[in-house]
Amino acid sequence: MTERNQEILKLAAEYEPYIIECRRRVHTFAELAMHENKTHAFILEEIKKLGLPYEEVPTTSIIAKLDTGRPGKVLALRADIDALPLAESEENLAGPRTCHSEQAETCHACGHDAHTAMLLGAMQVLTRMKDELNGTVLFCFEEGEEPNSGIDALLAALEKYHVDLCWGIHVYAGLEENKMSIDPGPCMAGATLIDVTFHGKSGHGSRPDLAASPIFCGANFLNNLSVAFGQQIGASKTVTMGITMFHGGEVSNLIPDKARLQGSYRFFDRDEGLKALALTKKVAKDTADIHNCTAEFGPDLLGGPVVNEPECSQVAQRVIEEIMPGTIVHCEPWFAGESYRLFLERYTGVFAFLGIKNEEAGYGASHHNNRFDLNEAVLKTGAVATVRYAMEWLGR
Template identity: 35%
Template sequence: MNPGVFHACGHDAHMAMLITVSEIIQRNKVLLKNNIALLFEEAEEIGSGTPPICDALTQFNIKSIWGIHVEPDVQAGLIALNEGPIMAGSADINITIRGAGGHSSRPDYCHNPINAVAAIVQSIRTLWVDNIPPDSRTSFAFTKISGGTELNIIPDEVYLGGNLRFFDRSKAELIIDKMKTRISCISREYECAVEFTDTLFESGGITCNDVELCKKVKSKMIDNGLKDTIISIPPLYSSESFSHFCKKYKCIYAFLGNGSDTNYPLHSSNFRVDLNQLPLGIKATLSYIEAENSILMK
């Protein structure tokens, strides 16, 4: 426990729904045709909890996996259940620009990496306009610049980092190649060297729902009186560690509406879970279990 620290993403609500589902499963276990594993993921915030779970699941014959998350951008009383992509993949870009530092009184003796970084940041903005198709469904932002120690010293190197979001890995790889080419050219222009490290595609793959499984679960939800709660939404550019499961199994990742006129976004210190919505999330989860077991639970 970290006093005063609040992740503000609704994970306590997710666990509450899963524990409630486990109690209902226990009451109906004689009806089940398949074993059911309940997955409680640690360290979701940094994306390191899912790979160990994937390793542990290799000993079982996994048919499919369901996940559900509260979402303030979806109106309360609704379940977002997309057929196909629902969340973007993520790639981290790490760049070190190395020049020749010195004293600020004689910048002409130096190759200032800060100047190169300033030019790179501006140039990548035009790269997006001039070279990236508008229908590429990608986004990129530089998110970190670090360099220098004193106001009268030109540093030897500067770190520059950013993050790319995408729905097509091949397009993402092409974009990163274009970025590297332009960054290398600008670095040479400023007589600096450049190093690219750890372009991490594994930090977050595309979260993509299995189409046939979605149709199957939607049908069961309709049977259970939830027809008016089902919607589709434009895929989100945020990323999710659940994507690790999507690479190996048929999956569904659903969003439980938590939105209202006064609600705040996830990770805001003002975000609050609407507890009145949890029964709907439980019913949707039970509909998935019923669909995969061809049963009706009580």
């Protein structure tokens, strides 16, 4: 093993207790998107201790800058910081949690507390190793990833830094503990919102002939859509359809004047996602005509998949396997979405998955589940991978 790799491992081991403590602090704060005030203050405090210049991006995102003073590439390292509006269970899959959210209806059920802690740990190590670096490292802490409400302001703030490369990491309950996947190509799904409101004519439940029921219109739309979807979406493409809400009417004897359906499509081919969206609108309009209703659509909110750049994926796989043999594995693409896709649409880079699954110890509940828990044994691995990737591009 090279001397540099040994130094990275040594420093990561030194800072492992710090990373774990950071994760626990952020977990207890558990703040919703655009309101991560305690989390913001804590991150800022750690940046100031290192004496790094920083920029606060409205409302709670932060960019810290490690400038070596030597010419080289600009590398953006990103972590998200927000939590979910979900009540946390007292236990994970096997027993009591290590730490708990202070907020009764808010918790880190996706792993953003871990992402924040690993980036803070990497920031400590890279600052210690500054003399071995060229160029600039930007430590980007992104607010509001869950609703995609902070990414635009953060990317706008990054424009002046002329970023060359980017790196992001997400803990993953579907992957074994301390395994990492950085496969080239699409690794997380794109998504588009399904949001249709059928407007009909209200009336008494005893005389449906004098009304135009959006309830039957919506029900027929679901049947028509499922048939059209199965027949017209490419057989070689993967597009999932999840209808999650159907709301219409309030009482038993009144036909309402509108009914609303919502859900989402997930896909790895953007064109096929657009095709599914267009098909939805066509079926909705045609079904509405049959029922003497009209169809109104919400915003499309189409987001593409997260796509790893092949060369960067190969580099990441090579250097991480070199420093931590047996770490890199293949992983099937994840059907969840991520705002980090916009980083990769703008900059060359990768998004790594870090496995946390250890069912015997209680780690393995799916993300956005009240029994999801973070396996702290993986935090050092994530910090080492982040530092090693940075060193490969910026090392002197």
